[in-house]
Amino acid sequence: MSANDENIPEHCPGPASEDAGKKDACAGCPSRTFCASGAGKQDNQEAINAVTNRLSNVKNKIVILSGKGGVGKSTVTALIARQLAASQSDRNVAVLDIDICGPSQPRVLGVLGESVHQSGSGWSPVYVEDNLSVMSIGFLLSSADDAVVWRGPKKSGMIRQFLADVDWGSLDYLLIDCPPGTSDEHLSITSFLSNAGLTGAIIVTTPQEVALLDVRKEIDFCRKVGVQVIGVVENMTEFVCPRCKAKSEIFPAVTGGAKEMCADLKIQLLGALPVEPKVARAADEGSDFLSTVNEESLVKKEVKNIVQNVINFCEK
Structure with a gap:
């Protein structure tokens, strides 16, 4: 599928706001009549069933969120994925990058320029290591500089294809790197995974209050759509000078971080x-x-601690 594919249905995949009784949230939507007819919900249920069947062999499905952009969410996702894969060779891990307009994982995971291959069983993800793979719209663009100028329904259609049409195989962990905020992509991913057993969400933030304000909205979003919050990762907490070991707060935690x-x-x-x-x-x-x-790296120690906390949550 290319960025110019026009075959994705131009209607809402099934707004959670309608199910919650907040009908005024859909006021003015050009697809409201379509949804009211029941056809939209039928299509959405078919997509949910297809995703559920495809991901039946994926044990843990984790969305990684951030309220604000620039907090290092994609980097944290890659660090967690690499540590999960490296700490146990028979543990299969995959990263799904659903940041449609700003895909970062191909570069961060070192597979920029790779191609996606298609077989009878669907698209094959790109492998970073023997037990670590990734899928992103970045692999489908002709150039890394290409802009994806899509409205919500086309983004939703692309996310559905990533979930239902990729041959993920048997996975222990599928980490889903989401764009910042609480918008189309987030509603789509939680809707499509509603019957697939979404494990929960990891939320990434930085210490300053301007980031924490948006994280509180992200937590509220998770509670409204029924997604359990696994926990919060605070990124860029402080800078430790490699020479004198003095600590500096680059982003002051004025409210306690x-x-x-x-x-x-x-x-x-x-x-x-x-x-x-x-x-x-x-x-x-x-x-x-x-x-x-080496093992004395403060980042490496903390990544190991984060991953162990995630594993403990998933194994409860």
């Missing part, structure tokens, strides 16, 4: 990652940061 917010909202703080320039460099280069540093 994610730790205080999690305590208030009774949510687990999965971990806090310090600022590490080598992580940003590895993301740009597509290299595996975790394999290039």
Whole structure:
């Protein structure tokens, strides 16, 4: 499928707001009559069934969210995925990048320029390691500079294809890297996974209040659509000078940061990652940061702690 494909139905995949009785949320929508006829819900149920069947061999399905852009969500997703795959060789992990307009995972995971192959069983994801694969619209564009100028319904159709038409095989973890906010992509992914056993959500933030304000909205979104919050990862908590070991707050936690917010909202703080320039460099280069540093690395220690907390949650 190309970015110019016009075959995706131009109607809402089934707004959660209608089911919740908040009908005024759909006021003015050109597809409201279509939805009211029942055809929209029928199509949506067919998509949900197709996704459920395809993902029947995926044990844990985790969405990774952020309220605000620029908090390092895609980098954190890649770090978690690499650690999950590296810590146990028979553990199969995949990353699905549903940030349709700003796909980052092909570059961050070092597979930029790879092609997606299609077989009788569907699209094949691109493999980073023997037990780590990724799928992204970035593989379907003719150039990394191409802009995807789509409205919500086409994004929804693309997400459905990623979930239902990719041959994911048997997976222990499917990490779904979402765009910032609480909009079309988020409603689509939670709707399509409603019968597939969505494990929960990991929310990424930075310490300052301007980011935490949006994270609270993200948590409220999860509660409204029935997605359990696994926990919060605070990224860029502080900078530790590699020479003198002095600590500096790049983003001051004036209200107590994610730790205080999690305590208030009774949510687990999965971990806090310090600022590490080598992580940003590895993301740009597509290299595996975790394999290039020793066990004394503060980032590596914290990533291991975060991943263990996620595993503990999933195995409960």
